[in-house]
Amino acid sequence: MYQSPRRLCSALLQRDAPGLRRAPGPPPPPRRLSPTAAPRLASPRLLAAASAARDVARSCSRTVYPMGNGTSRLYSALAKTLNSSAASQHPEYLVAPDPEHLEPIDPKELLEECRAVLHTRPPRFQRDFVALPADGPSSHPPIRVMQWNILAQALGEGKDNFVQCPIEALKWEERKCLILEEILAYQPDILCLQEVDHYFDTFQPLLSRLGYQGTFFPKPWSPCLDVEHNNGPDGCALFFLQNRFKLVNSANIRLTAMTLKTNQVAIAQTLECKESSRQFCIAVTHLKARTGWERFRSAQGCDLLQNLQTITQGAKIPLIVCGDFNAEPTEEVYKHFASSSLNLNSAYKLLSADGQSEPPYTTWKIRTSGECRHTLDYIWYSRQALSVRSALDLLTEEQIGPNRLPSFNYPSDHLSLVCDFSFNEEP
Ligand SMILES: NC(=O)C1=CN([C@@H]2O[C@H](COP(=O)(O)OP(=O)(O)OC[C@H]3O[C@@H](n4cnc5c(N)ncnc54)[C@H](OP(=O)(O)O)[C@@H]3O)[C@@H](O)[C@H]2O)C=CC1
Numbered sequence: 001m002y003q004s005p006r007r008l009c010s011a012l013l014q015r016d017a018p019g020l021r022r023a024p025g026p027p028p029p030p031r032r033l034s035p036t037a038a039p040r041l042a043s044p045r046l047l048a049a050a051s052a053a054r055d056v057a058r059s060c061s062r063t064v065y066p067m068g069n070g071t072s073r074l075y076s077a078l079a080k081t082l083n084s085s086a087a088s089q090h091p092e093y094l095v096a097p098d099p100e101h102l103e104p105i106d107p108k109e110l111l112e113e114c115r116a117v118l119h120t121r122p123p124r125f126q127r128d129f130v131a132l133p134a135d136g137p138s139s140h141p142p143i144r145v146m147q148w149n150i151l152a153q154a155l156g157e158g159k160d161n162f163v164q165c166p167i168e169a170l171k172w173e174e175r176k177c178l179i180l181e182e183i184l185a186y187q188p189d190i191l192c193l194q195e196v197d198h199y200f201d202t203f204q205p206l207l208s209r210l211g212y213q214g215t216f217f218p219k220p221w222s223p224c225l226d227v228e229h230n231n232g233p234d235g236c237a238l239f240f241l242q243n244r245f246k247l248v249n250s251a252n253i254r255l256t257a258m259t260l261k262t263n264q265v266a267i268a269q270t271l272e273c274k275e276s277s278r279q280f281c282i283a284v285t286h287l288k289a290r291t292g293w294e295r296f297r298s299a300q301g302c303d304l305l306q307n308l309q310t311i312t313q314g315a316k317i318p319l320i321v322c323g324d325f326n327a328e329p330t331e332e333v334y335k336h337f338a339s340s341s342l343n344l345n346s347a348y349k350l351l352s353a354d355g356q357s358e359p360p361y362t363t364w365k366i367r368t369s370g371e372c373r374h375t376l377d378y379i380w381y382s383r384q385a386l387s388v389r390s391a392l393d394l395l396t397e398e399q400i401g402p403n404r405l406p407s408f409n410y411p412s413d414h415l416s417l418v419c420d421f422s423f424n425e426e427p
């Protein structure tokens with residue numbers, strides 16, 4: 001029988017660690033919870049199977065593999081995603097496969113499979129959850145949200161100019177496993193992704209078999225399409241665990257700037273928590289990149305805020321907004337979000353000593369122009385209705401290393417942000 005991903009992976013998770021909650025009061029020193037890092041040790045059986053799966057996938061990418069038991073079935077699952085040509089062979093890449101016909105996957109076994117593919121890579125970076133003081137006890141399990149710009153494969157290989165990153169570190173077959181490994185290690189209830197250009201051939205089929213319901217909204221003129229052998233447009237994707245939430249409504253938003261339609265998008269969904277019956281809105285976005293576009297981003301941010309005002313019925317429904325805003329905290333768009341009547345706070349500020357400062361970076365890479373270290377990614381939340389129970393700390397400069405990101409250890413130039421939220425008592 002299929003078990004929920006959380007139960008199956010409990011050994012890998014920190015979220016159920018005892019002592020996570022802390023009484024309200026003056027901010028205590030941040031506490032590191034149990035580690036997630038695991039060495040990439042794989043049995044010869046797994047390695048042989050992974051290698052065989054890759055070979056099979058290369059030679060007959062469109063074959064439907066017979067479903068066996070245990071590892072062989074899982075290798076089939078991953079192998080089916082190894083060749084990325086499916087989307088380009090189907091101009092109708094916007095059509096998702098019917099999830100009814102997909103067999104559930106045991107996340108623990110998928111994780112083992114990923115580790116087998118990654119056996120030549122250095123071990124995963126260690127990151128810990130930091131417990132944060134919250135308003136009061138919560139009677140329901142927290143809602144874990146992951147925000148991550150995963151780096152579009154076409155942009156990483158064809159446009160981004162990460163001059164210190166060896167091209168072999170960007171190979172999709174392995175980078176994909178690093179991305180999945182990160183998701184499986186933290187087991188978010190909700191996953192907000194940017195730069196997704198392998199939705200239909202990889203993330204949608206695999207994550208739906210792990211119990212997620214997904215939505216994808218591609219950029220209208222994705223720069224990925226300029227790259228030879230691209231896998232379709234990149235865009236935002238939003239996934240939530242179906243056993244925890246019911247979808248109430250969903251909106252795909254093409255952002256405008258000064259009334260003009262732009263190339264940037266957002267997805268906003270209202271979900272109902274099955275345990276508590278409380279509703280909230282979750283949104284994901286990726287604003288226009290590059291210097292010189294600050295006013296444009298600001299206008300896009302205003303448009304998104306306006307849309308969210310309507311969707312949350314004037315801030316009546318609690319809100320979480322995840323995104324790569326491509327804006328430092330000094331920018332106008334950040335200030336609009338910080339001062340909006342939606343009464344939002346930025347979750348990662350809570351990791352700072354005074355609770356007022358954003359982390360020093362969420363992306364760190366080296367381009368031809370030099371080192372680019374910026375804070376661009378945020379998780380905003382309704383400060384009245386929600387509390388952040390814990391947040392995953394960022395990688396240190398030492399972990400990131402002199403060649404920065406992406407690397408053989410980490411698949412994207414942006415770090416994932418992960419927070420556990422709980423609802424505050426209704427007044
Ligand atoms: N055919 C047409 O009519 C049109 C085509 N286009 C295409 O879209 C492209 C622009 O799309 P738009 O959505 O505005 O893209 P953005 O300017 O928002 O950037 C696109 C991607 O480039 C990355 N990026 C940021 N800075 C750099 C850099 N210095 N060097 C390389 N990559 C960088 C960003 O990553 P991150 O967010 O991680 O920083 C982002 O994902 C055009 O170049 C064109 O190819 C666009 C409009 C119309």
Ligand SMILES: [Mg+2]
Pocket residue numbers: 149151152155195
């Ligand atoms: Mg990028």
